[in-house]
Amino acid sequence: MMNNEHYRELGGREFRDHCISLCRSGFTLRLMFATDERENEGCFKIYVVFSETGKDSFQIPFLKLKGDDLSYHGLTPDIPAVHWYEREIHDMFGLTPEGHPDLRRLVFHDSFPGDSYPLRKDWKISEAELREWGEGLVRKEPYHFMEVKGEGVYEIPVGPVHAGIIEPGHFRFSAVGETIFFLEPRLFYTHKGTEKLFEGFGFSEGVRLAERVSGTSSFSHGTAYCMAVERMSGTDIPEKAKAIRTLLLELERLYNHVGDIGNMCAGTGLAVGYAAGALIKEKLMQLNERVSGSRYLRGVNVIGGVTKDIFQYADDILTTLETATGDYKAFMKLLLGAISHVERLENAGQLSREIAMKLGVTGVAARASGVNDDIRKAHPHLLYDRLEFEPHTTTRGDVFARMMVRAEEAECSISMIHALLERNYGRELAAEVKDVSPHACALGYTESPRGSLFYWVKSDAEGRPLRVKLRSPSYCNWPAVPFAVHGNIVPDFPLCNKSFNLSYSGCDM
Amino acid sequence: MIKEILKNITGKKQAIRFPGGSAVSPEDAAKIPALQEGMGKVFRRSLRIRQVDGGSCNACEWECTALTNPVYDVERFGIGFVASPRHADALLVTGPVSRQMELALRKTYLATPEPRLVIALGDCAVDGGIYKGSYAVTDGVANVIPVDCFIPGCPPSPAEIIAGVLRLLEELARRK
Numbered sequence: 001m002m003n004n005e006h007y008r009e010l011g012g013r014e015f016r017d018h019c020i021s022l023c024r025s026g027f028t029l030r031l032m033f034a035t036d037e038r039e040n041e042g043c044f045k046i047y048v049v050f051s052e053t054g055k056d057s058f059q060i061p062f063l064k065l066k067g068d069d070l071s072y073h074g075l076t077p078d079i080p081a082v083h084w085y086e087r088e089i090h091d092m093f094g095l096t097p098e099g100h101p102d103l104r105r106l107v108f109h110d111s112f113p114g115d116s117y118p119l120r121k122d123w124k125i126s127e128a129e130l131r132e133w134g135e136g137l138v139r140k141e142p143y144h145f146m147e148v149k150g151e152g153v154y155e156i157p158v159g160p161v162h163a164g165i166i167e168p169g170h171f172r173f174s175a176v177g178e179t180i181f182f183l184e185p186r187l188f189y190t191h192k193g194t195e196k197l198f199e200g201f202g203f204s205e206g207v208r209l210a211e212r213v214s215g216t217s218s219f220s221h222g223t224a225y226c227m228a229v230e231r232m233s234g235t236d237i238p239e240k241a242k243a244i245r246t247l248l249l250e251l252e253r254l255y256n257h258v259g260d261i262g263n264m265c266a267g268t269g270l271a272v273g274y275a276a277g278a279l280i281k282e283k284l285m286q287l288n289e290r291v292s293g294s295r296y297l298r299g300v301n302v303i304g305g306v307t308k309d310i311f312q313y314a315d316d317i318l319t320t321l322e323t324a325t326g327d328y329k330a331f332m333k334l335l336l337g338a339i340s341h342v343e344r345l346e347n348a349g350q351l352s353r354e355i356a357m358k359l360g361v362t363g364v365a366a367r368a369s370g371v372n373d374d375i376r377k378a379h380p381h382l383l384y385d386r387l388e389f390e391p392h393t394t395t396r397g398d399v400f401a402r403m404m405v406r407a408e409e410a411e412c413s414i415s416m417i418h419a420l421l422e423r424n425y426g427r428e429l430a431a432e433v434k435d436v437s438p439h440a441c442a443l444g445y446t447e448s449p450r451g452s453l454f455y456w457v458k459s460d461a462e463g464r465p466l467r468v469k470l471r472s473p474s475y476c477n478w479p480a481v482p483f484a485v486h487g488n489i490v491p492d493f494p495l496c497n498k499s500f501n502l503s504y505s506g507c508d509m
Numbered sequence: 510m511i512k513e514i515l516k517n518i519t520g521k522k523q524a525i526r527f528p529g530g531s532a533v534s535p536e537d538a539a540k541i542p543a544l545q546e547g548m549g550k551v552f553r554r555s556l557r558i559r560q561v562d563g564g565s566c567n568a569c570e571w572e573c574t575a576l577t578n579p580v581y582d583v584e585r586f587g588i589g590f591v592a593s594p595r596h597a598d599a600l601l602v603t604g605p606v607s608r609q610m611e612l613a614l615r616k617t618y619l620a621t622p623e624p625r626l627v628i629a630l631g632d633c634a635v636d637g638g639i640y641k642g643s644y645a646v647t648d649g650v651a652n653v654i655p656v657d658c659f660i661p662g663c664p665p666s667p668a669e670i671i672a673g674v675l676r677l678l679e680e681l682a683r684r685k
Contacts, residue, residue: 109609118644125644134647136612160613163592165560165573168610189609190564193645200642212639215568215664259571278578285575286528295666296568505566508607 004379005443007047007060015063016073019048022061023079026053028373029360030445031454031471032075032085034093036121040439040461042066044095048075048082049443049454056379058443071096081360084479092119092195107188107508110139118196119467148174148182156490160189164266164494167504171493178489183482190508198468203229203436203457204303206468210455211298214472214506216259218294219252220448221455221470221506222301227381228444228455229303233436238428239383241305246382247420248297248310249446250413251317255284256449257410258328260501261403265335267495268344276331280324287320305430314421325414332407345400349496351484352397359483362476363451364409365500368402370395375447382446387416399499436463448473450503472506527580531668538671542587544678555587556674558628559597561617563650564607568664569631573601581667588674594618599626605633605646606653618654628677629656630670632663639663 010018023029027050035045043064050059063072074097076083086097087106094117096103105112111133117123132138153174160168170186194213198206210225211218223245230237262277285295291313292300300306310317335341351361356369366373374391376384392408394401441458451473460466477500485496527535545554560573576583577590591597594617606614618627629650632638637648650656658680660673 130608130644134608134611134653136609160610161561161594161617165570165590167562167567167570168564168613189613190562190604190607191609191645192564192605192607192640193643194640197640197643209639212566212568212663215566216571218566218568275579278575279580282575282578282580289528289666295572296664298663503567505564508564 004056005058005060007062010061010063012063012073015046015061016075016078018061019050019075020078022050022059027051027059028053028378029079029081030058030452031456031469032082032089033456033467033469033471034089034095034119035458035467036093036119037466039121044070044093046072046089046095047456049456051378058379065095070094071098074098074100076100080358081476084475091117093117094120104143105141107191108141109136109188110141110143111136112140114141118193143186145172145186146182146184150176152176153181169504173490173493175490178491180485180488180490180493183485183493185478185481187478187504188508190505192505192509194509195468195470198470199465201465203459203465204433206465207301207303210470211296211301213470213509214474214503215296216256217252217448217450217453217472217503217506219248219297219301220446220453221472222298223249223382224444224446224448224453224455225457225468225470226301226303226444227446228442228457229436230433231444232440232442232457232459233303233434235304235431235434237305237431238426240309240311240425240427241429241431242382243420243423243425244306244308244310244429245301246384246387247417248292248300249382250416250420251284251288252297253449254410254413254417255281255288256501257406257413258284258324258331260449260498261335261406261410262331263498263501264345264399264403264495265341267492267498268341270335270338270341273331273335273338273341276327276334280327280331283320283324283327287317290316302430304433305428307429309429311421311425317417318421321414321417328410335403342400344492344495345403345499346398348399348488348492349402349484349499350396350398351480353395355483356397356480359480360476361451361480363447363449363473364402364405365477365480366451367391367393368405369397373452375445375452379445383420387419389416399495402499438463450474450501450506451477470509472503472509474502474504474507477502478507527668531666533668533672533675538583538586538675541671541675541678544675544682545587555589556599556678557589557591557597558599558601559591559594559617559621560601560603561594561614563602563604563610563614563634563653564646565604565631565633569603569634572664572667572670573603573630575667576670581671583671586671588671594620595622597621597625599628600654601628601630602650602654602656603630603634605637605640605643605648606650607646609645611647611653614650614653626657626677627654628658628660628673630660630673631665632661635659635661 174182259281265273
């Protein structure tokens with residue numbers, strides 16, 4: 001296995017300048033995170049992961065924060081894409097980015113105690129504080145929403161409990177008439193302390209948790225997590241396991257994309273389209289259950305490979321896909337022929353390429369705004385280097401573009417599944433897992449249906465998890481939603497939101 | 510389109526089967542409206558559900574959404590999802606109830622008119638599931654509001670959810 005991670009320690013100012021110069025020379029920011037390594041090295045560390053353009057290589061500069069001075073030169077003024085990461089690190093570790101324009105709390109809400117940093121190794125919290133946090137009656141660190149002032153501006157608060165069957169989040173619209181002038185989402189209602197929980201689990205038990213971070217991307221999360229642990233321990237997985245993972249990743253993408261396109265119909269009130277999309281999705285989920293035992297493809301991934309030989313169901317997969325493809329083609333024909341539907345999609349929720357680039361938007365949303373980025377191409381893993389495909393991009397950046405990118409990718413997934421099933425790949429399903437060496441670390445990544453997904457793991461002196469960082473695509477894309485809905489009418493918000501289809505749980509961790 | 514409509518009116522109708530090995534069949538589920546009718550004035554003839562996400566991973570949400578797809582189509586059994594707790598007979602709560610959702614869940618519960626039922630859906634809602642013991646969760650719905658019925662599973666399939674609701678109604682009918 002080739003190591004494509006290049007770590008480099010840099011001091012304060014140098015770290016900042018290096019990150020800025022990488023960003024300016026076109027490297028893509030992937031994630032930023034901190035670790036508490038005071039026990040072993042007497043410092044906190046801050047890592048930033050960049051992808052090199054056109055090359056399968058990660059540049060990972062890191063900074064050590066020693067002693068009592070827990071602040072560093074913030075990167076946000078120069079690299080806007082890190083603004084959430086720096087706020088999150090501030091909440092979780094108490095490390096302060098100097099010069100950050102908005103250091104309000106991101107993860108924790110008002111009733112969480114101040115000066116309390118859960119991801120520090122010596123963190124403790126009393127029962128009373130936990131109870132008060134849940135009751136939410138004492139506002140310990142009040143959060144102030146941004147206010148828009150002016151004639152005719154009024155606020156519409158929505159959530160966290162919404163009208164439909166969706167996850168919780170609060171949206172504060174500042175509207176002028178029906179037009180959205182400004183939207184501020186307040187998320188992290190579903191924060192479950194996942195990263196801290198990972199530290200208490202062993203590496204192999206962590207797979208179950210990774211699969212439960214975001215339901216509809218269960219398999220992607222499991223794969224990226226396993227990949228990180230396998231790379232860290234130097235385990236090479238058998239070719240058959242690679243093929244099965246690739247196949248299931250594409251099946252996951254397919255059911256998500258078809259379901260998302262169907263869901264957009266709920267946003268425009270096209271009931272027949274919604275039903276047709278839901279029916280195809282249901283058939284694909286029943287296929288998932290038949291081949292893996294779980295409608296969400298859970299329980300297949302283990303460290304070192306997979307538990308089930310999905311290829312024995314090749315005939316079932318092919319027949320189901322054949323009917324699904326037929327249904328899907330008729331479904332797309334129906335949607336593109338429904339003028340009332342298409343008119344609502346066109347020009348709604350526009351996200352410009354410039355903003356998508358600056359905010360580090362990923363996945364379908366990025367490709368629909370003309371950013372040609374797909375982890376399957378940028379960092380080929382599993383069997384993606386053997387499959388022929390091109391990332392689908394368009395420059396329109398509206399809801400229609402996001403639908404069409406999904407439609408093209410769904411077709412692409414179908415042909416990839418066919419290509420995968422045509423070949424033979426040995427018999428071995430899982431490799432013997434090597435012991436994790438102390439103080440090792442590695443990245444795991446894949447392209448989930450929503451976009452790039454990253455895990456970074458590090459072991460402690462006993463080879464147990466010291467830190468597990470997860471970065472879901474929704475975390476990158478949420479900050480872009482307010483930009484996309486600006487200038488749209490309030491009734492179009494659900495449609496714009498559905499076109500991104502972001503996971504709250506994946507983002508809130 | 511007109512052809513489709515005509516076909517629907519004149520053609521022979523066939524109920525779509527639930528997938529093989531399901532916890533319940535459409536015939537069993539068809540008992541649900543009658544059970545509700547038996548409850549007279551309590552819920553009248555249909556059970557209106559308000560779904561609340563208490564910090565689940567969204568798999569349970571998507572299974573609830575699947576209940577409205579043409580295969581399960583729970584409206585025909587007199588079960589429907591409503592937009593406000595004020596319209597609801599029952600709350601269907603998923604997730605381990607994260608501490609940041611606790612207050613919202615309590616408020617939603619209080620906004621639901623009595624008599625009200627609470628269904629805890631999924632392993633997390635039962636006892637915290639895999640998230641049990643995390644600092645940020647309350648280890649299950651029952652620690653926040655009173656629960657009438659538990660439907661375990663990770664996530665429970667749509668048929669299992671229907672079976673769970675059927676079980677709850679049968680139990681209520683017996684008690685009456």
